[in-house]
Amino acid sequence: MELQQMRYVVAVAETGGFTRAAERCHVVQSALSHQIARLEKELGARLFDRTSRSVRLTVAGEAFVPVARQALAAAERARAEVAAATGEVRGRLAVGAISTVAAVDLARELGDFRGRYPQVRVGLQMEMSDPLIEKVREGTLDVAFVGLVPGARPSGVRERVLARGELVAVVPPGHALAGREWTTLARLARETFVDFTAGSAARRQRDEAFRAAGLSSEVSFEVTTVEFLAKLVRAGLGIGMVPEAIAAELPGLHIVRARPAPERTERVVWSALGPSPAAVAFLEGLGVDPGGS
Template identity: 85%
Template sequence: MRYVVAVAETGGFTRAAERCHVVQSALSHQIARLEKELGARLFHRTSRSVRLTAAGEAFVPVARQALEAADRARAEVEAVAGEVRGRLAVGAISTVAAVDLARELGAYRARYPQVRISLRMEMSEQLIEQVRQGTLDVAFVGLVPGARSQGVRERALAHGELVAVVPPGHPLAGREWTDLPRLAEETFVDFTAGSAARRQRDEAFRAAGLTTEVAFEVTTVEFLAKLVRAGLGIGMVPQAFASELTGLSVVRVHSAPARVERVVWNRLGPSPAAAAFLAALGVDPSDPGTDPDRVPAVPAAQST
């Protein structure tokens, strides 16, 4: 199963063999044996590409779950013996500001050197889905207050507002405050339609009876900032993150769009490695909590 998943994820037998630290012939032989046992081909093989068959598409998600369950069982046994091992797969939006993620991961690695740590940056929707599927253990997302994420457990880490960012020389550049009607006159650089990041802004303008023109849609705050610097439009980003965007003027907004940063984990419960990471953030995963927007008593930003 590990070999099949490796081929599916790397797109080739050679790269999969390198990942699994085996010779390619051994990997190919084991997959062929599995295909014979299953009575179905898992891959379409050509001289140029390897892709999953319909049977392979059905097999791989279940194989991932089985492998994750096996790894989780081993980690649970080791945790009983006092050792935290296994993996910690973390996801985060690019505008995460409620925690110093680099510092938290560095401190975690120093305390639990046997844990394999990985980090993936995506939009909130993709991160929540990957936590739901078990691909990620923990994710940091930004959502509209009151939004509920299905299939995961979640806790708020911080509440905040969006601010406007404009290029130097823009009429708003010298102002400390503006309002939604004034911003609605501008062309926007924003995140993709339907995304959680976009909804934070859209819902505030809609509630005020305003519409806006979005000419440029992006998936990262870094590219949003580049387009704004080029004078192609204005943007709105979390206030706590705005100071990191050099070369832009920040303008606070009356009745600004609100957001809440949350940490999410699988509803079946965190692995020992993930539970240790959540504990370092001041989050108790055993607390059922009825309000995912309630910030924990010990703010994550103050954890050590």
């Protein structure tokens, strides 16, 4: 079994086809298909179900791909560690972030990092907190910026709290609450909500505060980004609750503080197995000591 074969399998799984995977890997399709066939023969199982219209992972393929990703990440990590031992930071820095990250100026931090370490390939993925933590756990991401309720303790990662804050309500112009500075959760519970998807960390920040107050709420519109949440609120389809620092950046909406206010912590997380040399350099640039628990 060769690393290149693993790369080909992962590429097919991620692109959904042999042609696109070959383009990504800069090889001819016949060579990629031949190597995957060799690997399937060695494993004694087919990794893909191929039809004229689609390529799908088999049960064996579903089991193989996550481990292949980990093996590829480990190989890249090994190269990076050798380079670091000679005084050079290189390899990759894969960063994840929620759309409401506010504790750091992420664009500036990434730009500064790339300027300091030009040999590092820097990438960014925007996602919800739970998927980001899972990707850090499995090694797909090196570092992630997430938002969680204060008592949450994600497993398989190390973390630092970067900021603590509250959620505030955002309402459209002309709404009955638009002229008020603050209101109660009980009053907000009478409204229709635009919120993040059920079960997500972002949703739990509000749900747990309402539950603790003995309240329930109606969510008619579920979104995955704060930008679309704001669009729906502006359209008068409901109200939303977002971090206070983010609410100030949403034009055309009025901010109303809630009492008691839902709380959140913004955190940076990295693998419990230890950060890569590039991730160490990035975290230290943020003033975070990655050596602690």
